Amino acid sequence: MAPRPLQSVKTGPLSGTVRVPGDKSISHRAIMFGAIAVGETTIHGLLTGEDVLHTAAAMRALGADITRSDDGIWRVRGVGIGGLVEADQVLDMGNSGTAARLMMGLVASHPITTFFTGDASLAKRPMARVTTPLEQMGASFVSRTGGRLPLAVIGTENPVPITYRLPVASAQVKSAILLAGLNTPGVTTVIEAEPTRDHSELMLTHFGATVKTERIEGGALAVSITGEPEITGRPVHVPADPSSAAFLTVAALIRPGSDITLTDVGMNPRRTGLYDTLIEMGADITFLNRRVEAGEPVADLRVRYSALTAVAVPPDRAPSMIDEYPILAIAAACAEGTTTMHGLAELRVKESDRLAMVANGLDACGVGVEAGPDSLTVHGAGVPPGGATVATAMDHRIAMSFLVLGMASAEPVAVDDSGFIDTSFPGFVDLMNGLGARISLPNTQSAARPTA
Structure with a gap:
């Protein structure tokens, strides 16, 4: 170009x-969470920038039904927790690190193989900070040197919950682990020394998931999600x-x-x-x-x-x-x-x-x-x-x-x-x-x- x-x-x-x-972080999450909920999610005010459109295309490839009405309202008919299907094509995340990292968490606890790529800028950004904890949950990865895109996620059929302390404050890494924990039995916990964006926790709660945040010894925050809930479609105003x-x-x-x-x-x-x-x-x-x-x-x-x-x-x-x-x-x-x-x-x-x-x-x-x-x-x-x-x-x-x-x-x-x-x-x-x-x-x- x-x-x-x-x-x-x-x-x-x-x-x-x-x-x-509309808020880009919330728009990404509204599409993703609606895609794994049961029933229909209506989204008002969704950002229609290229990053979010890549997210919508990727979730369609993974099985969700996503449409936009003439009135600008987006409707997402989800597949339920654990219902994502293997995509027929490589998922192009464009320029969005948020979309790539969160979606890697979503698919990591599904028994499917998913291929991710992005533009030249995204291909330079590190993904090892996400793949490291997801490997502990049972997923495996094949990537370029340094954990960079293009990258393949080989999801696990038997994910295990973990407690993971973030080495660097990152809402994207926290969210990826929590999303993997949705389709994992038991309780998955992320510990962060400094509070990061909590859009995932707020929206997951809005959709019906059980998310708990508590202050622990040393002043850190422990964010936990209970796996295998049934979350249902909700209206979202971005x-x-x-x-x-x-x-x-x-x-x-x-x-x-x-x-x-x-x-x-x-x-x-x-x-x-x-x-x-x-x-x-x-x-x-x-x-x-x-x-x-x-x-x-x-x-x-x-x-x-x-x-x-x-x-x-x-x-x-x-x-x-x-x-x-x-x-x-x-x-x-x-x-x-x-x-x-x-x-x-x-x-x-x-x-x-x-x-x-x-x-x-x-x-x-x-x-x-x-x-x-x-x-x-x-x-x-x-x-x-x-x-x-x-x-x-x-x-x-x-x-x-x-x-x-x-x-x-x-x-x-x-x-x-x-x-x-x-x-x-x-x-x-x-x-x-x-x-x-x-x-x-x-x-x-x-x-x-x-x-x-």
Whole structure:
């Protein structure tokens, strides 16, 4: 696919009321859990980005009946716990590590063989962190060196429950083990030193599974699931994605005079680290109409321009905002003072080495920055110089983050490829431009200088 460069230039105030697409993490899970439930699950507000469409196609190949009505409601008729069938083809997970890892857990406790692949970016991401505990449950795997895709899962006919302590905080690994535990007799337990996203626990409970979370010695959390339940189809209302809302939030905060409202945003406390940090930096964010939908807290966010100041972001906040550090770095670049962030090692094994990509992009745009093995320091100066074309390495969050930077920098900022934005945020450019942004094809008469 040919690269699709885009350029962003300084804008006036942003204004308007919009709803960003549905939460990607919850959308993946709604499709998967509906596919293994008995009866019909109706899903409202599902994200229709490429990642989630890959998940839907894969679950169809494994036996579920999944359709989308003209009114935008998705209907999933599930096969029940233990009812997945062997797919006739390789399952293409596209760009989604969430889909790949969770689905590996689902099929690991079924006596079927399943082949997984993905795009060039996903094929670089480590899967051993998932295969290691699933092997302890009885599954076996054949993969490329380093546990990378393409990969085959040889599921087990006699899965055994385990108690597994996560070596690194990861909601994806936790969820994969819990999903394998659904079709495993007995109780499967995951112990996490730091709380990670609990979308799986909340939604599995919503579908009727027995999930227990308790604090144990040393302050860790033990999350347990009782195997072989009968879960039944449920209605699911997918909230707007807080990770997607983050780009609009920061854009409004750094453009003088801006005042926007983002509706129906998921406010799960294990996902709100960015918003906590922005408020510490002086952000004017008001949470309106707080409510709970299908077990998930939701609110409308009013965001107004704010003069941000630097903060130190503690490492224990990383699990609640791991996907938002690139856009936080943009906010830090537009703040006054030096912002430090620690505990970022996980960013090096995302869709790209996000830590390096953010540092390289900020440096190219004239922002003072230092990156360590698991840290990032950004020297903000109010208005960044800009004037660069930033390499994205096929990473949607890098592309969107630097397009936001271009809205506030002295000179335009371009990205070398925007094609991967649709994996998580379809319609991003149109939505931003509708609020007052100016994102378009690069202007050859004022071309930004390329990064090295």
